[in-house]
Amino acid sequence: MHIINIPCFDPIKIADSGQAFRYVKLDDTHVEVVAKGKYLQIAILGNDDFAFSCTAQEFDDIWYNYFNLDRDYSKLADMIKDDDYLQSAEQFGRGIRILRQDIWEMIISYIISQRKSIPAITTSVNRLSTLKGKEIIAPSLEAPFVQPSQNIYYSFPTYEELSDITLEELAGIGVGYRAEYIRCAIDDFISGKLTTDMLSEKNDEELYELLLGMRGVGAKVANCVMLFAFHRTSSFPIDVWIQRILDKYYGGSFNKNPYGDTAGIMQQFMFYYERYKPN
DNA sequence: GGCCAGGCCTCGC
């Protein structure tokens, strides 16, 4: 166990923020995460104290970076003083952070996401993991943690683990017409046409174009992958929710430029606020 | 049981 104080960190909001599909809110003070081939549980202790169900070493090696704890989110409010909507969204969503998630997992997850509800995306991602991922045995945890929701979890499968998956198997996980897109993505990576290292080295514009070149990847999915996997935090994905906001409060379009590399964070606040704000 | 989902592809202009 590792206990640490973290300002501007709300695991529950992150679980509901729609950027990750393998988070489970266990109760009001516990969430569990399957990522990086590992199981992690977080217990909320109050006063910005959190217990992580891992060693201090693993926290430093993996989760500190994963949860973007190297960025000071408390400064964001100062950037939006002339924007009433964003101010409300930031106050409501404070604690959300942009995760640094696995590149391959995000590409496939967001290809799946198109024209699907978040619960349906979660179902398909979990089915794919169960089918081809590696077993992760749930740890036995004591207070302040709670019992994991399952005994066995499955890592999100690598493209090597997916190399022989058939269109029929893909159909079986409920991805419908996206099966072909997923199969193409697997081939792109198996063949070496695309590699995560190669993509990581590109600048934003080049990366965007390469992602757009993939079958089943359009502007929205490319921006989500850039934001949630490559941590290109100037990316501003526009989906039906965001477009609804822009139509309602911004005359149909949004100038993200003033926000620089915090535009993607603002986008998350807007998305979360629009979905969960009380009427 | 019908409607819609964190869109994209193809076609026609």
Added chain:
DNA sequence: GCGAGGCATGGC
């Protein structure tokens, strides 16, 4: 370049 139609399936 741009708008319209079609799209497999799961949740609610």
